[in-house]
Amino acid sequence: MLWKNRRASGNVIDRRGAGGLGIGGLIVGAIIYYFMGGNPAEYVAQNSGGMQRQEVTRENDDQKKFVSVVLADTEDVWNALFKNNNLTYQEPRLVLFKNSVLSACGRASSAVGPFYCPGDQQVYLDLSFFNQMEQALGASGDFATAYVIAHEVGHHVQNLLGIEKSFRQKMEQVSERERNKLSVIMELQADCLAGVW
Incomplete structure (x- = not known):
């Protein structure tokens, strides 16, 4: 890329x-x-x-720059799409962290992987996740990294459009099995929204 x-x-x-x-x-x-x-x-x-x-190395400085460019790409795409539909896109912030972080959704460790918190409209990312993804899944390269970011931004879009809230309300009314199904649907939709980028 x-x-x-x-x-x-x-x-x-x-x-x-x-x-x-x-x-x-x-x-x-x-x-x-x-x-x-x-x-x-x-x-x-x-x-x-x-x-x-943390010692800031050239490698993780390049990773930060890359992440910033990918986020900018998603901003450009979603700003244009929202504007074309007479909506205003509120750009999310992307928080880089190491080991653990405190968000409006609570404290999370790197073990949870990248996540989006609707409470503060921020994407959280420990860059070490991409090393783990490469080792465990063989998924490496710029596109794999960019896709993960676009997926989390997809959750932000779900939040802005009220989809996330609708899913959460429905999840409170159904069995655990149905909640799991809704959770999978929500993730697949975020994948679809990532594909828009």
């Missing part, structure tokens, strides 16, 4: 090298946790994992 020297999105937030909460944030959080009946030591243990800074 030819991507160098193309427009990059300004909607990529890089939290990979963020120093977690920092010592001040940990202290304030521990105090609040204590007054809510929790053990401050547990809070510190759960929230100090991000204290180490």
Whole structure:
């Protein structure tokens, strides 16, 4: 995929090298946790994992640039399609993280893979996922990476159009088996929307 020297999105937030909460944030959080009946030591243990800074290498800097170009492509496509239908496309943000992240949908580890959180309209991505995808599935290359991003943006489109909310409401009314079916349908639709890109 030819991507160098193309427009990059300004909607990529890089939290990979963020120093977690920092010592001040940990202290304030521990105090609040204590007054809510929790053990401050547990809070510190759960929230100090991000204290180490990740070394930014040329490889993951190139990955960030590539992700930014792919996100820009999706923005261009969806902005045009929404405009053609007299709608306004609200561009999602894409958050790069390492190991774990806190979103409006809760804390998630890299183990969950890339995900979209409707609560904050952000896509979350640990770039190490693509190494795992290549090793486990043999899926490598720019297109595989771009497709994953487009799929998560597809979930954002579902959210903007009210489809995600409709699915969630229906899921609350049906059996577990039917919920699983609806979940698969929602994922397949996100795949279809990724194909629009």
